Amino acid sequence: MGIYLDYQSSKPVDRRVIDAMLPYFDEKFGNPSSLHHVGDVATEILEASRKTIGSFVGGKSDEIVFTSGATESNNLAITGYAMRNKNRGNHIVIAEIEHISIHNIAKYLEKNGFVVSKIPVDQFGLVTLEKLAERVNEKTILVSVGYANNEIGTIQNVAQIGAFCRERNIAFHTDAVAAEGLLLLDVEKDKIDLMTLSSNDLYGPKGLGVLYVRNGIRINPLTIGGGQERGLRSGTENIPAIAGMEKAVEIIQKEMPEETRRFQKFRDRVIKEVLGSIPKCYLNGHPTSRLPNNVHFRFDGIEGESLLLSFKEKNIAVSTGSACSSKTLEPSHTLIALGLLHEEAHGSLEVTFGRFNEDSDVDAFLDTLPAIVKRLRKLSPLYKEEV
Ligand code: PMP
Secondary structure, three states: OOEEOEOOOOOOOOHHHHHHHHHHOOOOOOOOOOOOHHHHHHHHHHHHHHHHHHHHOOOOHHHEEEEOOHHHHHHHHHHHHHHHOOOOOOEEEEEOOOOHHHHHHHHHHHOOOOEEEEEOOOOOOOOOHHHHHHHOOOOEEEEEOOOEOOOOOEEOOHHHHHHHHHHOOOEEEEEOOOOEOOEOOOOOOOOOOEEEEEOHHHOOOOOOEEEEEOOOOOOOOOOOOOOOHHHOOOOOOOHHHHHHHHHHHHHHHHHHHHHHHHHHHHHHHHHHHHHHHOOOEEEOOOOOOEOOOEEEEEEOOOOHHHHHHHHHHOOEEOEOOOHHHOOOOOOOHHHHHOOOOHHHHHOEEEEEOOOOOOHHHHHHHHHHHHHHHHHHHHHOHHHHHHO
């Protein structure tokens, strides 16, 4: 497989998770809606997983709704909340650097009678209370700000935003996909009303997500059917995946402190060595309020895509940003929101570490990068003009 340094885009499922899932494909294949003993076995793991995930986020098991992934959770949270609460107001606030799924949900709501305001971020990608306060008004019913950014790794002051919203009786949704498994989540401390999680970001299977819905927060379902998940998300539950996510959370709860310390060592070493040895290279995102596994650079005179392809030739997988938007020619909306010019945004490279990285992967990246940068800059008329 070569060297994989793109854990933000996709994670392998942990072998221990696969082992926990396997019995639920055949031996324990029941449907939790069935009242017989085979159904009971499925209900048992469904409720155990709900409990484990509830406690993982500092909430209760009956506040956990299983979905098909983070995109669906974001839809259910924002559209579901907006539709249910439109009698209270038609205004929603999101941050400029939200994931593409949230921007597109916002566009959909705008076509359906809602007004959406976007909070600009500072040069490091932080949402400030001052800018948030400028955007809310008496019609605001919901604020959605991601816990941490999946591209530049900036961690928001979530507790501050939560308190701000609670004081004003505005619901607070956070997409915690980039943060889960790397930061301790606590919906009580942070006053979060709705929170999006995905199973794969915890080394669980794809095709499963979670929406945390605080008791008392009312949302409309978007999937109508047999009434599963307290009527909020009908459809037979994906029991093997739900068993897998429970195991994934159990592992993370034990291993997160050691794991994140290891990532942080990789991250800090890469930042120090790259900024110290390559001229005209800059760190995107926050210097300290940053995910422990995230590195995001930009290089003058180089296209991020050429960098990525040069690494690909060496069997090293890195990224230019969000995989969800990688097929467009547009620069990342997140980098533009930081105030970068289009050519600066195009010169970016993202590296994200994960569970199966070793020191030798970091060595290989650091050994390979300088020669690639040198070669690409030699080919770049733009860079020669600048020096
Ligand atoms: N939110 C964030 C922050 C993401 O990074 C992603 C992509 N991994 C999503 C939402 C959407 O996730 P999915 O494609 O699994 O639905």
